[in-house]
Amino acid sequence: DAGITQSPRHKVTETGTPVTLRCHQTENHRYMYWYRQDPGHGLRLIHYSYGVKDTDKGEVSDGYSVSRSKTEDFLLTLESATSSQTSVYFCAIKSEAYEQYFGPGTRLTVT
């Protein structure tokens, strides 16, 4: 258990509404990641962070923004949710040994 929690675990929202997903870690890891997982596409990197206020884009960053104001929290925001953002979202950390561990996931449905 890498001490990673995600909230909410499930969310249904309407197209056009803003949505924020939260990832919280208890072990002060520097690197944190947001992925989405969809059938046929596997896990794809959205954004990642390498420190407080230090973030960068991943493979599928369009329509998403992130913020990291504290080491333990990494927020993913969908400014205006679309149906194509219906997915399972996973947060992950990278340990000092370069191993990546995942949170429990958030299932987001955009109607």
Add this chain to the structure above:
Amino acid sequence: QKEVEQNSGPLSVPEGAIASLNCTYSDRGSQSFFWYRQYSGKSPELIMFIYSNGDKEDGRFTAQLNKASQYVSLLIRDSQPSDSATYLCAVNMWNYGQNFVFGPGTRLSVLP
């Protein structure tokens, strides 16, 4: 060409047999390789990692790496029905900012 490729399966093996899962990757400079197990509706769980050419064993699991062929595999000996899951190969790629690139996963079914 995808960066990390795996046979999507499903791969079916009888209980007690050896399951062999394969993964190829495109970035010759990659240094770190990981295998994750993911049960349906759950998050990926790290089960093996390997950095050097050759074999690494952990219980019933063996990871094999051949950097010259850009190939990594996972063997599961004495397969159990509880091993039925999707197995994800991940590569820490230098040309992706040292980020992890995941394969699409291989679904394994162990038949009692």
